[in-house]
Amino acid sequence: MAVSGSERSRLRLIVVQALVLSLFVTLFARLYYLQVVGGEGYQAQAADQSVRDIVVQPQRGLVVDAMGRPLVANRLSWVIAVDRSVLAKLQEDERDQLVERVAAVIGRKTTHVERRLLDCGDPGAVAGTCWNGSPFQPVPVATDVDQAVALRVLEQPEDYPGVLAEQQHVRAYPRPHGVNLAHVLGYLSPITEEEFDRASEADDRSLNGASVVGRAGVEKQYDAWLRGMPGQRRVAVDSMGRVLGDDGEVAATPGDTLVTSIDAKVQGVVERELARSMAYQRTQVDKVTGRPYEADAGAAVVMETRTGRIVAMASQPTYDPGVWVGGISEQELARLYSEEAGTPLLSRATQGQFAPGSTWKPFMTAAALANGYRTDSTLPCSSGFQVGNRVFKNFESGAYGTIGFAKALEVSCNTFFYRIGYDYWQRLGSDVADVDARDPLVEGAQEFGFGAETGIDLPGEAPGRIADREWKRSYYESQKDYYCGIAGKPQDADTSDFVYRFAREFCVEGYAYRAGDAVNFSIGQGDTIVTPLQLARAYASLGNGGILWEPRIGKAIVSPDGTVLRRIPPKKQGRTKASKQTLAYIDEALKGVSRSGTMAWKFGGFPLDQVQVRAKTGSAEVYGKQTTGWVASYTEDYVVVMMISQGGTGSGSTGDSIRTIWETLYGVEGDQVLPRKAAIPGVVAPGRLPTFQADGTILPPARDKS
Numbered sequence: 001m002a003v004s005g006s007e008r009s010r011l012r013l014i015v016v017q018a019l020v021l022s023l024f025v026t027l028f029a030r031l032y033y034l035q036v037v038g039g040e041g042y043q044a045q046a047a048d049q050s051v052r053d054i055v056v057q058p059q060r061g062l063v064v065d066a067m068g069r070p071l072v073a074n075r076l077s078w079v080i081a082v083d084r085s086v087l088a089k090l091q092e093d094e095r096d097q098l099v100e101r102v103a104a105v106i107g108r109k110t111t112h113v114e115r116r117l118l119d120c121g122d123p124g125a126v127a128g129t130c131w132n133g134s135p136f137q138p139v140p141v142a143t144d145v146d147q148a149v150a151l152r153v154l155e156q157p158e159d160y161p162g163v164l165a166e167q168q169h170v171r172a173y174p175r176p177h178g179v180n181l182a183h184v185l186g187y188l189s190p191i192t193e194e195e196f197d198r199a200s201e202a203d204d205r206s207l208n209g210a211s212v213v214g215r216a217g218v219e220k221q222y223d224a225w226l227r228g229m230p231g232q233r234r235v236a237v238d239s240m241g242r243v244l245g246d247d248g249e250v251a252a253t254p255g256d257t258l259v260t261s262i263d264a265k266v267q268g269v270v271e272r273e274l275a276r277s278m279a280y281q282r283t284q285v286d287k288v289t290g291r292p293y294e295a296d297a298g299a300a301v302v303m304e305t306r307t308g309r310i311v312a313m314a315s316q317p318t319y320d321p322g323v324w325v326g327g328i329s330e331q332e333l334a335r336l337y338s339e340e341a342g343t344p345l346l347s348r349a350t351q352g353q354f355a356p357g358s359t360w361k362p363f364m365t366a367a368a369l370a371n372g373y374r375t376d377s378t379l380p381c382s383s384g385f386q387v388g389n390r391v392f393k394n395f396e397s398g399a400y401g402t403i404g405f406a407k408a409l410e411v412s413c414n415t416f417f418y419r420i421g422y423d424y425w426q427r428l429g430s431d432v433a434d435v436d437a438r439d440p441l442v443e444g445a446q447e448f449g450f451g452a453e454t455g456i457d458l459p460g461e462a463p464g465r466i467a468d469r470e471w472k473r474s475y476y477e478s479q480k481d482y483y484c485g486i487a488g489k490p491q492d493a494d495t496s497d498f499v500y501r502f503a504r505e506f507c508v509e510g511y512a513y514r515a516g517d518a519v520n521f522s523i524g525q526g527d528t529i530v531t532p533l534q535l536a537r538a539y540a541s542l543g544n545g546g547i548l549w550e551p552r553i554g555k556a557i558v559s560p561d562g563t564v565l566r567r568i569p570p571k572k573q574g575r576t577k578a579s580k581q582t583l584a585y586i587d588e589a590l591k592g593v594s595r596s597g598t599m600a601w602k603f604g605g606f607p608l609d610q611v612q613v614r615a616k617t618g619s620a621e622v623y624g625k626q627t628t629g630w631v632a633s634y635t636e637d638y639v640v641v642m643m644i645s646q647g648g649t650g651s652g653s654t655g656d657s658i659r660t661i662w663e664t665l666y667g668v669e670g671d672q673v674l675p676r677k678a679a680i681p682g683v684v685a686p687g688r689l690p691t692f693q694a695d696g697t698i699l700p701p702a703r704d705k706s
Contacts, residue, residue: 057168143327176268184310
């Protein structure tokens with residue numbers, strides 16, 4: 001039977017009604033679930049969307065000297081920051097006007113503020129200037145602003161929407177006794193994206209996108225201890241992203257304190273003496289070149305003989321570590337890396353590498369006495385010693401007749417040691433192409449730690465270089481194409497006769513270790529280079545029985561509540577093979593250098609019977625440069641080494657300063673030793689640590705009971 005049209009319409013209506021009813025049932029069921037069953041969860045999510053987490057950076061730990069004097073501390077600084085979430089909700093012209101007002105109030109260009117507001121991943125971002133922190137965190141655009149500027153921002157919020165003025169902790173340098181100590185302390189700069197990613201992968205919560213990290217010195221070496229643990233502040237915000245109030249806080253944990261072995265009083269004297277000697281030498285005329293000494297760089301190290309702990313370390317040129325606080329300008333950064341300015345960032349004490357000159361001779365003495373020579377051996381100290389067609393001369397062509405090792409050290413006789421170097425070369429290595437030929441003097445230098453890092457707890461230490469046969473062959477292989485390229489073409493106007501002749505000789509036989517190389521090596525000349533720290537460590541071994549200590553700056557890590565978390569003890573790296581008899585012989589000979597040798601004219605009237613200073617001077621000559629002066633000296637307690645690049649003879653350039661440092665260490669006035677005036681009470685640094693009290697006061701360590 002056929003269905004009528006009206007029945008079909010009624011059927012469609014029923015289907016549509018059923019469909020609509022089912023949709024309403026589904027909708028009401030979903031609403032019931034959202035509002036009743038899952039209501040609390042969604043309510044919490046909605047509330048969470050109105051709360052933002054802001055990282056609270058911790059106070060970085062202190063760095064103090066052995067007596068508890070702060071070397072690096074913290075201070076409060078007014079910081080102007082901009083909330084970019086507010087900035088993003090402004091009209092373009094309003095945003096530009098706000099940025100201009102912020103730039104004007106902080107006294108900087110608009111481009112400075114814009115660069116600060118860029119994320120480090122954005123196009124045009126400049127490392128060290130861009131923002132690497134949380135997108136919800138206000139971006140600092142100016143640090144160390146005047147309080148008046150901060151108050152203006154705070155009092156006129158309608159003119160500065162989304163701009164905050166708050167106090168934050170930044171690094172401070174109290175400079176006890178006027179110390180600079182920049183190369184030891186180091187500096188901080190913002191974390192890089194790569195460092196942040198590595199920290200995230202390692203689940204290192206002590207670092208975040210807005211952290212600053214150590215880049216040099218102890219700030220880098222002990223960064224993990226000093227940085228502390230960030231806290232977190234939760235703030236409620238409105239729909240515009242404006243902060244309505246706090247919603248809870250997890251306090252940041254301050255960083256730990258690093259106690260160093262540095263003594264600020266000694267450090268201050270060492271820095272001033274190094275700078276004074278360099279300035280004075282620039283007023284003196286070099287008799288060889290006829291112009292004033294350049295005295296372009298210098299370094300000094302004071303080390304404990306028996307432990308390797310560093311008491312003082314200075315380098316010139318230096319810089320103000322405070323320039324990094326709040327961000328360094330591109331102009332200032334370029335100056336710190338500039339060769340024209342003397343590359344101030346380079347620590348000459350640990351990274352500067354120089355020919356050691358005659359300060360090398362005690363170690364050549366030890367090597368010779370262990371390889372066939374005796375303490376009663378004698379050799380001519382003539383004015384010159386001929387090798388092939390060249391005469392190697394004594395300093396100022398002096399001659400002292402036939403002498404032994406002690407006298408050779410006392411008067412710093414070059415030709416005496418030339419003969420030893422030539423003797424070994426002739427007997428053991430006259431085959432210039434034999435890379436494996438034995439060389440007792442090279443072996444001796446290696447025994448005293450030269451040609452390798454000392455292991456000091458500072459980053460970036462240079463290893464120095466022992467210019468032996470292996471090094472010469474390696475250098476030849478790396479440079480032969482360059483020099484053979486010069487030699488293989490006709491000489492042009494830009495190539496001097498010397499360079500052209502050198503290139504031709506080097507191309508043919510630059511690999512050959514000749515007698516001239518051996519005699520130069522014996523007196524610390526040629527291509528052998530050392531750092532002042534390496535030399536200080538080696539001289540300490542002469543006075544402590546042959547032990548090579550790893551030099552140490554850090555002494556202990558102390559928590560903010562004064563608990564000693566870790567002591568950093570001295571560590572033996574090795575021991576020389578020199579016998580006790582050999583070390584005692586060299587020790588006695590070096591006393592003669594201070595009494596009647598090349599340092600005697602600087603120690604007139606000094607109480608050498610009470611403070612027995614052993615010393616060795618050195619004047620290193622480098623082609624195309626003026627003489628570099630060295631003095632290395634030590635007692636049973638300390639080693640004092642100072643050098644001035646292009647500053648003249650060793651005793652002439654640094655001798656007065658060396659004496660002043662010894663007078664400071666032992667409390668010498670005139671010809672008297674006054675222990676109460678010694679820079680370090682009891683002469684040597686105390687074994688105990690400073691006391692950190694609950695109120696933040698730091699007391700000097702109690703003296704060890706004798």
